[in-house]
Amino acid sequence: MIASDLTDRQKLILVLTIQEYTKTAQPVASNRLLQEYGLDLSSATVRNEMAALADSGYLRQPHTSAGRIPTEEGFRFFVGQLMGQTELPATTRQTIAHQFFQTRQDSDESMRLAASVLAKQSHAASLVTAPQHLHGKFKHLELISIRGRQILLVLVMQSGEVRQQMLDLADHVPQETLSATANRITELCGSKNQSGIAVLPPQHDALTDDILKLVRDLMDQGEEGLSGEVYRDGLLNVLTEPEFAENDSARRALRVLEERPFLENLITQTVRNTDIGVVQVIIGGEGNWEELSECSMVLARYGIHGTATGTLGVLGPIRMRYGRTISTVRFVAGLLSDMVQESHRPAGE
Amino acid sequence: MIASDLTDRQKLILVLTIQEYTKTAQPVASNRLLQEYGLDLSSATVRNEMAALADSGYLRQPHTSAGRIPTEEGFRFFVGQLMGQTELPATTRQTIAHQFFQTRQDSDESMRLAASVLAKQSHAASLVTAPQHLHGKFKHLELISIRGRQILLVLVMQSGEVRQQMLDLADHVPQETLSATANRITELCGSKNQSGIAVLPPQHDALTDDILKLVRDLMDQGEEGLSGEVYRDGLLNVLTEPEFAENDSARRALRVLEERPFLENLITQTVRNTDIGVVQVIIGGEGNWEELSECSMVLARYGIHGTATGTLGVLGPIRMRYGRTISTVRFVAGLLSDMVQESHRPAGE
């Protein structure tokens, strides 16, 4: 279990074994390594090294006289120590960036795209949560009489985000009064954040105060918990992996993505305290997540720290292509961060 | 293959066979029917009747000396001729209606709830498409300067639906001008629908004309194709059914729900021309849908004909509980129709 006593050759063999297993999903035999990678060694030597790696806990045998399979620990060591930082090929990056550029006016579309790109690049299930705007600033309020006593409240945040809410008033109020009230509140709240609005003194008008309260609530929304949309894609990618063909571990894993409380829990416990731009890799449940025993997740936060952050990531089989997946997650997180930053840029362009 | 030559007893046995098969997912033996439903017959008689039903094409044997399984034709006959109209229990209806009542201010939430209710009640995968507003009427426009030359266009429809769009102007325009323009356009377009706006003569102001064009586009959006969100739920329900445990027919079926073009195709070809409130049952692909061979779908349209309609439905194994599922779909479709109607009611309350 001591990492430092691995020789370079052992590391090489571990890497190759992981590489091969990732490709085939089959136990890797010593011979296979030779014929596939043309090592200047005999199979016996490879076997000895593999035995040593097994002693160290990085490889295991499903049964005597089968090839070796990397353990979770093996994957962790690989991801943490052995695997170099990789980047997506420049052409791929360009293609993706271009696609994002075309969706830049529509953040909804951008996040759908993010999920789709993650799923396609990693051949796994992906998820993207909409950014949670913290301490967002008020920009504009509009009150529109829809019919009868029902009015629509449209709140625009400084970031351009639009929040809406229907409500029923006690009495009919003419549109002129509503517009006047909306303008007054827009004046009053200009560039204030949620707590700035909370400390406003009561106005001399019941309607204004009522609406103000709603505005506060609306601005509060998204400050806590996992509000808003969760974008998913590629659930089928996971189901088609051979290791999930028979038993139901795939089902258990997918439930994590389908059930909201589960998901919320997961995100809270993992990436909430991670910095923007850091990609976190969770291999095989890490003890806390029994249902993820045969899966790995690659997660990252995007956005602006303390202002607006979201989470995105990938769920796939434990033998996923970590290099490619991690670089994709990092790259897409960067693009989404850019998008968020774009919409929070100060007024002076 | 001729329906009319079934005796009442044969119909009874067909119904019971379907009922039993729906419960167990196993071929139904003649004995089983006796001991389960206490028929006043011998197994030999039941066997004879079953043989007759098999000749008629309503039952089949997986192999000699196995019980009988209903054919697709059998299910169709059952749903079309034998099954009475059922309704959800009053208490269930109340519970569901109450849940919907609580989401009435938020159509997004309502549709998520609809998907969730459908999935839970039918133990199958569900989908709900947002209503497509046809010929919706303009209510209000707002133009808000976000920063620099970037402005946000917020369009409110008479139904209370809000559509938004970011855009970059060529030059910086002060907020006052934007507001004035927005007000002018709101005047101009009041209560007009898309084609009403299309025939407006050019105004004497480039900015107004540009925005008008965008408004037209925005109002056009959703008139054709499947725009907007598709709400799904309960995909896992399908995966846990025993018949999908091994082979990949479940995967093929779920792809239908995951891949947008597929879905659009399906909806277009099936329910687009169906009337509101009619529940359509598609059993086993019906020839057109190879990937649905072991599945059934129960679909309905909701909304207001010619004004705003959406689709909702359920995808499950062919041996689903049709009575319960159909009544759930009908009931939920009704609730969503109410919701749409609510938001299209004329001004006088």
Add this chain to the structure above:
DNA sequence: GATTAGCACTCTCAAGTCGAGAGTGCTAAT
């Protein structure tokens, strides 16, 4: 004439057997 008891027949399914093949671990030679 409809129903049913009885029985032979068919087919599946699980358990057991077997041999081939894959791959290892060890030992002795290099």
Add this chain to the structure above:
DNA sequence: ATTAGCACTCTCGACTTGAGAGTGCTAATC
């Protein structure tokens, strides 16, 4: 330290077998 060689182990698929489930048919019965 490496490797050739070989015995050993274990899996996997093919094959066999017997029990059991369930039918279809025939002849007897109501």
